Structure formats: C-alpha cells, structure tokens
Amino acid sequence: MNKKYNLVDLFAGCGGLLDGFLQTNKYNEVASVEWLKPQVNTLRNRLETKWKVKDASERVLHFDMQREEELFNGWNNDEKFGSSKGLDHFVKESGEVDIIIGGPPCQAYSLAGRVRDENNMENDYRNYLFEHYLNVVNRYKPKVFVFENVPGMLSAIPDGTLITDLIRSGFNSIGYDIVDDIKGLAQIDVSEYGVPQNRKRIILLGLNREYFKDTQEVIKKFYEQIIPKYKVEKKMTVKEAIGDLPKCKPIFDEESHKKKKSYEIPECSISWHKPRYHNIRDIRIFELLAEDLESGRNEYTNSKKLSELYEQKVGSKSPIHRYHVLRPDLPSTTIIAHLYKDGNRYIHYDSKQARTLTPREAARLQSFDDDFDFIGTQGNAYQMIGNAVPPKFARCLGNAIYEILSFE
Template sequence: MAKYKFIDLFAGCGGLEDGFLQTNKYIDVAAVEWLKPQVNTLIHRLKNKWGIKDAADRVMHFDIQREEELFGGWNDEEFGNGKGLDHFVNEAGGIDVIIGGPPCQAYSVAGRVRDENGMRDDYRNYLFEHYLNVVNRYRPKVFVFENVPGILSAAPDGTPITDLIRQGFSNIGYDIIDDLRIAKVNASDFGVPQNRERMIIVGIDTKRYKDTQAILGRFYSEILPSFKESKKITVREAIGDLPECNPFYDEEHHKKRKSHSEPESSVTWHKPRYHNLRDMDTFRTLALDIESGRREYDSKKISELYEEKVGSKSPIHRYHVLEPDLPSTTIIAHLYKDGNRFIHYDSKQSRSITVREAARLQSFDDDFDFVGSQGNAYQMIGNAVPPQLAKRVALALSKMLDEIE
C-alpha cells in the first residue's frame, strides 16, 4: 500500500515526526519550527537517521504566524531563505496528513495558575488558528492535533478553547470527536516509561468522507487502544542499565559551575549537570529515604528541608525523587532550569537525571542526538511528543485511513 504523505507543524525537535517515520508508513514532506536548536536537531535526525538529504530545506525555520511567506517563500534577515510550504506540497502532489500541536503553555492548568491574567493575553492561545489555516490550504484527509489536557478547561476569552477549535475546524469542513474527553491518552499505556497525559485530537475531512463521528468513535474506542502495551515500563527498566554518574566536588569545577563525575559514559548526553554540595546532599538524603523504605519525607517535610537548606520558604515542595519501580512523572521543559523534581533514585549518585535519561523517559532512541546546549536539550525533550506514543498514534491513524480509503 502507498505511504501517506505528511507535514509537521510546530515540529520541535521531531518527537512526533520520528514516531511517524518509525512506522515506515509515512513520507515526510516538510516541517515548520521557529526555534533554532530544535530546527538543527530535526535536520540532523532526518539526515542521519532517515536519509532525507535535503532536510535543511524541508525543515523550515520560520514563524508560522507569517502565513503569506510561509506558503510562498521568504528572504529574511532572521530566518534566511525558504522555498515555502507550497513548493514542497506541490512537489509531493498534495499531502494526506498534517500533524503537530501549538505550544501548550497557554492551555496548561499550571500556566494559567502562574500567570496573573490566567494566560488570557498569551498569543500562544491563538496559534491553533494558523494550524487551521494550513489545514484549509492543503486539505489533508486527516490531521492530528496534539496538546495538553488543560485544553479541556481553557477559556482565554471566556469561550472554551475546545469550542473555538471545534467550530474553527467545522467551518473549513473538518470534524473532530464530539466528546473530546475520550481523546485524552496516557503515554505510559503506549510504551513510554512516563505518566504523561495528552490530548490526541484527530480530525477528518467531511467533504471527502461520510459518517465521520462513527469513524472517529471507532478510532478512539477500538483502533488506538489496540496499540496499547500490556505492561507499563518503569524508570528502572528505562534508565537502570546506563552507567553510573557519581558527581564529586572539587574547587576547580565548582568555580566554573561545571559538573564533574567519573567515569564519563560512552552514551551521548549522559553526563550530570552541575550540582553544588548543598543540592547533592539534599538529593542523597531524599533518595536514601525511598531506597531504605522509610519514606519519611512527605510534602510538609520536603518543604521544611527546602527551607532549612535554602533559607527561604516555598509554597510548593521543590524536590521529587523518581520512583524506580513506577513510570516517571511527566518530563517537563522546566528541566532546562533545574532538575530538582527529577532526582535519580540511586542515593549513591546524588544527582538529577542526565539529558540521556530524560530522553529515555520520553522514549527517544539512544541514537537520537540533540544539537545545542545542555539547556536546549532538556527543553526540547520536555516539550516533545514521546516518539513511542507518536508511533502508536501513527499506526492507528494508518489503519483508520486504510479502512476508510
């Protein structure tokens, strides 16, 4: 059967794209991303893993809000030169699928709590309109719109964002499932060693297909669940075979705020970030508490420990040790600032997780390389769609398409 052609919007470093390509059922036509380290990482992956020689052209470093140039091409001081989406879509003879999801900060419950205006003024609330316009221009058979569950309760201007999205797609002839609650999935059910709830919103072209609600109902109730794993993967199973990283203190590295551990691993990106003695002692104490089975450090006691160590109070407890025999908690982009909520379970190592450990917990293969700084790598991993979740969604989508075609 012929492969389905797709473009990826808000592509990030390519977690969603990588999962689709792993199925061998899709052809990558183009991708759009505006953050340079993510663009460089995706180009590197497409060239070196998937053999796409002109990846530097197909991965478009550009702002999706500038639609006319996005479609027709640009010559820009910030973004360089680009042929535009029209060029690659026309060259491919049209596309079958659009994948991607706008940045989720404005939809997340945590984001709305932190922002004094509840994220009402955040431009990211409306980036879905540009996604919608790309869908309308190229008329794929289906689309996959990935986002956070907070989208179910977001209402930046008083109108539920789900109503705006549903109406927007309906206006251009696409249907999404009536009850969006069933579009919520947990990545840990699909081979990802992490509890990570996400919305997988699939839309179908109503001008091309009939009985779209029935098709979508079967997708969510039968097809997608058939790709679940029978057993969840734990943190220990995901990262326990990686070489130990035992940071130690010396004045030279401390002054430079550089991590120092022995031995260095042959696995890429498996090097601990810099920790001071205070943090290392805190990590050791909390990991040992779980390791020993005492489990004395509840939220209250962790807050007291923070106040004792740092000298100030915090309304939230800022430390968390990953449970070795459970899936990880949700890997977040905040990791690029600190890893205090992602402490390694081995008390001897007294550190937060490395980039490679974070990548494994997001189900990235060890040959997936990240281009940029350590902070860039943590951030793009935290913002990514886990490739294994993406792979299962892609398999389910191709099965649905095979049926309705």
C-alpha cells in the same frame, strides 16, 4: 508495497511526533515548520542521519507560523529566518498532503502556565496559534489531521469561550470533524503505550468530510477500538528505562566545584549522559532524599516535609515543594520543559549518584532512541525533550491512523 502517505508537521519542535510516524515506514515527510533554531537544527540532523533525507535543511522550514503569506509562498534574506521556497513549493512537489500533524505550543493551555500568569494567560498570543494550524489545514485539505496538546486546554477560556469549542467550530467551518467527547475519549496516557512516564495528552483526530462518510463513527472507532490495540500489557518503569546507563559519582571536593565539576562522569558512547552541575549542598539534599526512599523510612514523601527541608537547607520558603525522587519501580512523573531551569523534581532514585536526570535519561523517559542526538546547549536539550511528543507513542499513533486512512 503498502502506500505511503504524505505528511506535513507543524510546530514540529525537535521532531518527536514526526520520528514516531517515520518509524512506521508508512509516511513521507513533505515539510516541517518550527521557529526555534536548536529544535530546527536537531530535526534537520535527525532527518539527515537517521531517515536519509538529503534536503532536510530545506524541508524543515525555520519560520514563524504567524507570517502566513511568506510561510506559503516563500521568503528571502530574512534577518532571523534566512530564505526558503515556502510550504507551497514542497506540497506541490509532493503532489498532495494526506495528513497534517502537530500541536501549537502548550504553555498558554497548561494549568501551570495559567497559575504563574497574573492574567490567567488570557492575553497570551499562543492561545490562538491553533488558528494558523487551521489555516494550513484549510489550504492543503488533507484527509486527516492530528492536533496534540495538554489536558489543560480542556479548561482554557482565553476570551470567554472554551478553547476546545473554538477549535471544534473552527475546524467544522472548513469541513473537518473532531470527537464530540474530547475529555472522555481524546485524553490519552502514553504510559499505556510503552512510554516509561505518566503523561496525559489530548490527541485530536480530525477527519475531512469529503473523504469519510460517517466521520463520528470512524472517530469513535479510532478512540475506542483502533488506538487501544497498541497498548502494552505492562507499563515500563524508570529503572527499566535508565537503569543500565553508566553511573555518575558525586564529587565533594571544594576545588573541583570551583571549576564547576560536581560528578565523575564515566566514558559513555551514548550522547548527552552528563549531569548538570550541582553544588555540594544540593548533592547532599539529593542523597538524603533518595536514601530516605531506599531505606524505606519514607520521611520525606509528603509536601509539608519537603517544604520544611527546602526552607531548612536553602534558607527560603516555597509555596510548592521543590523536590521529587523518581520511583524506580514505577513510570516517571511527567517530563516537562521546566527541566531546562532545574531538575529538582526529577531526582535519580540511586542515592550513590545523588543527582538529577541527565538529558539522555530524560530522553529515554520520553522514549527517544539513543541515536537521537540533540543539537544545542544542555538547556536546549532539556527543553526540547520536555516539550516533545514521545516517539514510541507517536509510532502507535502513526500505525493507528494508517488504519483510518485505509477506510477512504
């Protein structure tokens, strides 16, 4: 029996990264930390139902990573977060931590976030959440860590210093090395690993200098030889991922729309395959745009035409084009948490359905298994899915890191 390594998951979200690692059957979950309740409930449910973790309600700590003393030592009767024995308890119980995984919230590093914020996200506290990740690593001294984030972090300069330099020097000061060439080696497109979606992410592997002799040599081998072994020969397309799900038929009856019913939804044993409500105007727009591609006319495939259409149909101008139809024969565009606000950039390719993605379709494009349930509202589900690490890629990552751990 191969050795299983003990894992702690920080900023866990709904558990996409953790789920992939657990799928390898090579890791034990010691504890996870997440501060948003729907995500916590979803992760606890997944651990209990799929992975048979009986005390998941205790091992998934619902707490704020910034409150470190309580995070480590436990807290009682908190108005928002209840009570917990704290991370130290679960780490001591497990014996040691071999690996810490996670990624601080990416909004402050994302280019889109910086564009929307008048101060370029410079004052956003989320710029420095990595320091709390670092402090947990420093406390438990795992052999390796995995730090996941968006490519926007490469250019983020919250206080005049590149965030990547702050991260590198921070981990270096506590005895860990990361890759020198982050942009060249650590930027990974998960579509190359079987995820039906173009999604680039920064994956930082950190190595404890006490366990690895030549850290840079091992790190280089990881990025150039080990993780690439898990690439697929052919990328999965949108249609391959979601084409077999039951079709939802649009309703154009005004009376139904008054009751907020816009689609006939077939019975489906798979959870969350239900479109959000769309008004008749938007249904017609989706129908038009999908049919434009189906017919081969391709009249609305440039941003100028799409902006003109938006102004014509909606009656207001937009500096960015608001619509995008997913191409059935290609991987999806990047699924993001903005889906919880609207899905106009994720229009289904089938004009007869004239709608945006259901949560289950978004989940499939993120490579979640159909038995992965999301606990909360439809908006919660979209947000969780958009912020997650695709489990299929996480499984590849878990297998690759297992090889690294065998180098000890």
